[in-house]
Amino acid sequence: MRNGGDKPGGPKAGPGANWDRLGASWFIDKGVQVLVFVGGTSAIIFVVGIFVFITREGWPFIRDTLDFAEFFGSPRWNPTSDHNPTYGALALIVGTASVTGLAMLIAIPFSLGAAIYIAEFAQGRTREVLKVLVEMLAAIPSVVWGFIGLTVMNPLIIDMFNVPVGLTVLNSGLILGLMAAPIMTTIAEDALKAVPDGYREAAEAMGATKLQVVFKVVLPAAKNGLVAAVLLGVGRGFGETMAVLMASGHSVNLPTSVFDSVRALTATIAAELGETAHGSDHYRVLFTLGIFLFIVTFIINLLADIFVRGVRKKG
Amino acid sequence: MDSPAATVTSDFAIQTDKLSLWYGSFQALFDVDLQIKQGIITSLIGPSGCGKSTFLRSINRINERLGYVRTTGRIEVLGHDIYAPDVELVQVRKQVGMVFQRPNPLPISIRDNVLFGYGIHNKGPKPSKEDQDRVVEDALKTVLLWDQVKDRLRHKGTSLSLEEQQKLCIARLLPVKPTVLLMDEPCSALDPKGTEAVEELIWQLRGEYTIVIVTHNMAQARRASEECIFMLLGEVIEHEPTEDMFVTPKQQQTADYIEGRYG
Numbered sequence: 001m002r003n004g005g006d007k008p009g010g011p012k013a014g015p016g017a018n019w020d021r022l023g024a025s026w027f028i029d030k031g032v033q034v035l036v037f038v039g040g041t042s043a044i045i046f047v048v049g050i051f052v053f054i055t056r057e058g059w060p061f062i063r064d065t066l067d068f069a070e071f072f073g074s075p076r077w078n079p080t081s082d083h084n085p086t087y088g089a090l091a092l093i094v095g096t097a098s099v100t101g102l103a104m105l106i107a108i109p110f111s112l113g114a115a116i117y118i119a120e121f122a123q124g125r126t127r128e129v130l131k132v133l134v135e136m137l138a139a140i141p142s143v144v145w146g147f148i149g150l151t152v153m154n155p156l157i158i159d160m161f162n163v164p165v166g167l168t169v170l171n172s173g174l175i176l177g178l179m180a181a182p183i184m185t186t187i188a189e190d191a192l193k194a195v196p197d198g199y200r201e202a203a204e205a206m207g208a209t210k211l212q213v214v215f216k217v218v219l220p221a222a223k224n225g226l227v228a229a230v231l232l233g234v235g236r237g238f239g240e241t242m243a244v245l246m247a248s249g250h251s252v253n254l255p256t257s258v259f260d261s262v263r264a265l266t267a268t269i270a271a272e273l274g275e276t277a278h279g280s281d282h283y284r285v286l287f288t289l290g291i292f293l294f295i296v297t298f299i300i301n302l303l304a305d306i307f308v309r310g311v312r313k314k315g
Numbered sequence: 316m317d318s319p320a321a322t323v324t325s326d327f328a329i330q331t332d333k334l335s336l337w338y339g340s341f342q343a344l345f346d347v348d349l350q351i352k353q354g355i356i357t358s359l360i361g362p363s364g365c366g367k368s369t370f371l372r373s374i375n376r377i378n379e380r381l382g383y384v385r386t387t388g389r390i391e392v393l394g395h396d397i398y399a400p401d402v403e404l405v406q407v408r409k410q411v412g413m414v415f416q417r418p419n420p421l422p423i424s425i426r427d428n429v430l431f432g433y434g435i436h437n438k439g440p441k442p443s444k445e446d447q448d449r450v451v452e453d454a455l456k457t458v459l460l461w462d463q464v465k466d467r468l469r470h471k472g473t474s475l476s477l478e479e480q481q482k483l484c485i486a487r488l489l490p491v492k493p494t495v496l497l498m499d500e501p502c503s504a505l506d507p508k509g510t511e512a513v514e515e516l517i518w519q520l521r522g523e524y525t526i527v528i529v530t531h532n533m534a535q536a537r538r539a540s541e542e543c544i545f546m547l548l549g550e551v552i553e554h555e556p557t558e559d560m561f562v563t564p565k566q567q568q569t570a571d572y573i574e575g576r577y578g
């Protein structure tokens with residue numbers, strides 16, 4: 001670290017001015033160091049803090065009331081009933097899973113295709129424009145997507161498929177897929193870019209066509225990064241709230257087709273938490289849902305991280 | 316240029332005629348006229364930046380990967396103009412294999428590395444497993460690598476030592492039966508032992524393939540090649556049998572370079 005403040009008198013400026021300036025830069029230096037340290041550690045503190053908080057709020061319920069078989073096995077979610085509340089989260093879990101699943105079905109081919117095109121085929125300006133477009137898509141707030149689902153997709157689905165409701169698995173899956181695709185594209189593109197150019201050159205020098213290079217060399221080499229991109233997309237879908245709340249129909253239901261309305265875990269928490277009495281069973285079961293969500297997304301992100309690291313280890 | 320090549324009875328594997336090349340507006344090759352004999356090893360020497368790699372890379376047309384490269388003049392491989400409009404790039408690269416300065420095996424298994432080019436250029440039905448096994452064994456035996464790797468063919472090519480990687484990079488060219496092998500300082504990333512092993516291998520490939528090897532190592536050029544080309548600032552200064560060039564260079568610049576006056 002530079003410690004110029006101790007040395008009076010620089011080579012060029014007058015001694016007085018120099019004292020002041022060096023002192024200031026020294027303090028700035030120190031200040032920035034502290035700031036960076038706090039920033040870095042606070043991320044960890046926040047994550048742990050959040051986990052401790054939601055666990056503390058949900059724990060009494062898990063300990064005293066929760067019936068695991070009911071929670072994971074029953075689709076009957078009726079926590080507000082006065083005499084016989086039921087806490088079956090199956091429909092919510094299936095709701096989230098079906099929406100996320102459909103979203104991935106749409107987003108994976110879309111985003112991998114886009115990433116391959118941007119990283120391997122697009123040149124110069126086209127590439128720059130596409131990258132900016134993808135980033136702009138990623139910046140659209142989720143409530144806007146939800147709004148699109150509600151006002152554009154809803155009537156469209158009703159018309160096209162001749163069904164009574166358009167706020168369904170199909171609608172929210174599509175919306176969620178479009179939302180997750182830009183992020184997945186960006187991460188997948190990074191994974192492709194990280195493949196050393198020497199591999200492409202070697203393959204081309206042997207006579208491989210551009211397409212063969214992509215499919216036989218670049219994709220296998222970037223495999224782990226691509227899996228990570230998909231996993232992060234899944235995590236994004238799992239945790240998304242607003243758009244799903246608006247586009248899924250928000251009705252507790254085990255879907256039998258994409259034209260059924262469902263309710264997602266996140267949407268349930270968002271919609272119900274405000275109405276519950278602090279400390280009530282209903283309040284605590286919502287936190288239990290939160291713990292479940294937290295654990296699932298944590299595992300997904302951990303897996304993604306392991307895959308990304310795998311790239312470096314195996315070379 | 317597949318079968319007709321055999322009918323052309325040219326003594327020369329590579330002929331260039333007024334070959335010039337630009338990277339953008341920078342000219343790297345100036346009217347290079349060369350006739351490289353078939354079946355021998357020709358070494359290409361010259362100070363750093365004189366265009367040795369550039370020349371080599373244009374014979375495989377791999378320079379075209381860079382969008383800003385412009386080439387004029389003519390390059391013939393076995394009597395066929397490789398820049399002719401009806402020539403298939405894939406075929407050129409099948410005939411002309413390239414070994415790079417830094418060993419660059421693909422991040423796939425050793426076996427798949429050897430089969431990579433074979434698979435690409437195979438037009439018929441997919442070869443049987445036995446067929447592939449034979450191809451892999453032949454190629455690896457030719458480069459004296461078979462005994463070391465025969466028990467770990469499924470390991471990644473990138474997991475080998477540098478010397479083994481470079482041998483693998485030579486081995487993977489052989490199954491498609493190229494006529495010309497271009498080697499751009501193939502030993503510069505290797506230790507002395509590895510260098511010796513790879514040099515020995517290159518010497519054994521002589522006759523069956525036409526080999527052009529770029530080197531900074533005078534001793535290597537002298538040991539390992541039959542003809543020698545000296546380049547300077549994008550031009551060919553001298554092209555002679557190696558022994559003649561090292562004993563009685565015709566040009567003053569060649570003499571200066573051989574005696575180490577260019578560094």
Ligand SMILES: Nc1ncnc2c1ncn2[C@@H]1O[C@H](COP(=O)(O)OP(=O)(O)OP(=O)(O)O)[C@@H](O)[C@H]1O
Nearest residue numbers: 338341343361362363364365366367368369370381
């Ligand atoms: N991709 C490129 N873009 C622009 N200029 C290049 C490029 N590659 C090479 N050059 C230039 O072309 C000239 C010849 O380069 P080349 O790599 O062929 O030299 P070389 O003889 O192989 O040198 P070395 O012995 O260092 O490998 C050099 O002046 C170099 O700066």
Ligand SMILES: [Mg+2]
Nearest residue numbers: 367368369499
């Ligand atoms: Mg070079």
